[in-house]
Each structure stands twice: as structure tokens, then as C-alpha cells.
Amino acid sequence: NAGVTQTPKFQVLKTGQSMTLQCAQDMNHEYMSWYRQDPGMGLRLIHYSVGAGITDQGEVPNGYNVSRSTTEDFPLRLLSAAPSQTSVYFCASTKRGLGINEQFFGPGTRLTVL
Amino acid sequence: SQQGEEDPQALSIQEGENATMNCSYKTSINNLQWYRQNSGRGLVHLILIRSNEREKHSGRLRVTLDTSKKSSSLLITASRAADTASYFCARAYSGAGSYQLTFGKGTKLSVIP
Numbered sequence: 001n002a003g004v005t006q007t008p009k010f011q012v013l014k015t016g017q018s019m020t021l022q023c024a025q026d027m028n029h030e031y032m033s034w035y036r037q038d039p040g041m042g043l044r045l046i047h048y049s050v051g052a053g054i055t056d057q058g059e060v061p062n063g064y065n066v067s068r069s070t071t072e073d074f075p076l077r078l079l080s081a082a083p084s085q086t087s088v089y090f091c092a093s094t095k096r097g098l099g100i101n102e103q104f105f106g107p108g109t110r111l112t113v114l
Numbered sequence: 115s116q117q118g119e120e121d122p123q124a125l126s127i128q129e130g131e132n133a134t135m136n137c138s139y140k141t142s143i144n145n146l147q148w149y150r151q152n153s154g155r156g157l158v159h160l161i162l163i164r165s166n167e168r169e170k171h172s173g174r175l176r177v178t179l180d181t182s183k184k185s186s187s188l189l190i191t192a193s194r195a196a197d198t199a200s201y202f203c204a205r206a207y208s209g210a211g212s213y214q215l216t217f218g219k220g221t222k223l224s225v226i227p
Binding site: 059100101102105 | 157208213
């Protein structure tokens with residue numbers, strides 16, 4: 001199993017540009033989520049999905065869009081990039097059980113918005 | 115707002131010593147999880163303790179949970195240089211259609227050889 005994969009690993013954008021961060025998992029996990037990590041802030045939840053066709057907002061959803069058309073993929077779209085979105089983005093997945101179990105994280109995407 | 119808060123923010127110890135990190139949270143949980151992050155890498159799950167458990171062990175790791183005080187601690191015994199990393203606690207809550215894992219800001223552990 002490849003686990004959770006993310007592409008690209010690095011990206012530089014100009015203010016106002018849009019892009020999609022890709023995330024895929026091959027573990028048949030129902031639950032997937034996107035976090036951003038800023039220095040000294042830990043991880044903050046952007047959006048999550050409990051299954052195909054179902055998404056919900058996390059703590060910091062503004063400026064981001066998600067969809068979940070398949071169990072495997074959970075892309076994160078930046079609609080109009082802003083310097084405040086410079087961060088490291090992590091995708092994670094977990095198998096649903098009694099509550100949220102162990103999450104498996106991807107290697108991250110380091111995004112810089114100029 | 116972030117619900118899991120670790121203490122201390124940074125910890126430096128000699129190899130062979132024990133390291134203790136604490137985590138406090140504010141609202142109810144289904145379980146509490148600890149993760150490790152090596153510099154520049156993704157997070158790796160270490161251990162999960164459910165709200166009805168008080169203590170759990172995994173190798174050199176020992177986690178305790180006190181739901182009355184809304185706090186947890188992670189003990190790493192006989193630390194090694196390879197344990198140098200950031201450690202995060204995460205509160206897991208699911209209910210009323212919401213499924214969220216909320217992370218604290220982490221404790222940066224340095225183990226000096």
C-alpha cells in the first residue's frame with residue numbers, strides 16, 4: 001500500500017492564482033481530512049469528509065473548497081490564493097469506527113503564496 | 115480554537131532520561147491521541163487512549179488520561195536521540211454529525227546524545 005499520497009510536494013503561487021492540492025489514499029478509509037500547519041500553531045483542520053459525497057467545514061475553511069467524488073481522492077482547492085495561505089498542508093485518512101481512530105498522514109505540500 | 119494544548123512547549127533532555135509531556139483540553143472527547151512529527155515530515159500516530167481508559171502502554175511510551183481534569187500525559191522512558199521530534203496531542207470528538215480531530219501546538223523534544 002502507498003498509504004496517503006499528496007502532490008505536489010512544493011508549490012509557489014502568485015496572489016490571486018488558483019490551484020488544487022491532490023490527496024489520495026489506497027486503504028479504503030472513509031474519513032479524510034485536510035490540515036494546515038503554521039509555525040507555532042500546530043495543525044488546524046480545514047475541511048473533512050466522512051465518505052464519498054459528504055464534506056464538512058473544519059476550523060479554518062475560508063478560501064478553500066473540497067469535494068469527495070470517490071473514496072480514494074480528496075482534493076483541496078485554493079480559489080484565489082493569498083499570502084495568508086502560505087503554509088504546509090497535510091492530508092490524512094482514517095477508517096471510521098467508534099469515533100475517530102488513528103489517522104494516517106501524507107508527507108505534506110509546502111505552499112508559498114507571493 | 116485549538117482544544118489540545120501541550121506543555122511544555124520545548125523540552126531538552128539527555129539520552130537515557132525520561133521525557134514527560136502534558137496535554138490539556140477543554141471539551142468532551144471520545145479519545146485522545148498522541149502523534150510524533152520529525153522535522154519536515156508528516157505526523158505519525160503513536161498511541162490512542164479512549165475516554166474510559168486511564169492508562170495505556172506501548173513499548174517505551176506510557177499515556178495517562180484524567181477526564182476529570184481534562185488532561186493527559188505522555189511519558190517516553192529511556193529516551194534516545196532518535197526520539198527528537200515534535201509531539202502533538204489530538205482530541206477526537208464525534209457526535210451530532212461532526213467528526214473532528216483537534217490538535218494542540220505541540221511539544222518540541224530534543225534528546226542530546
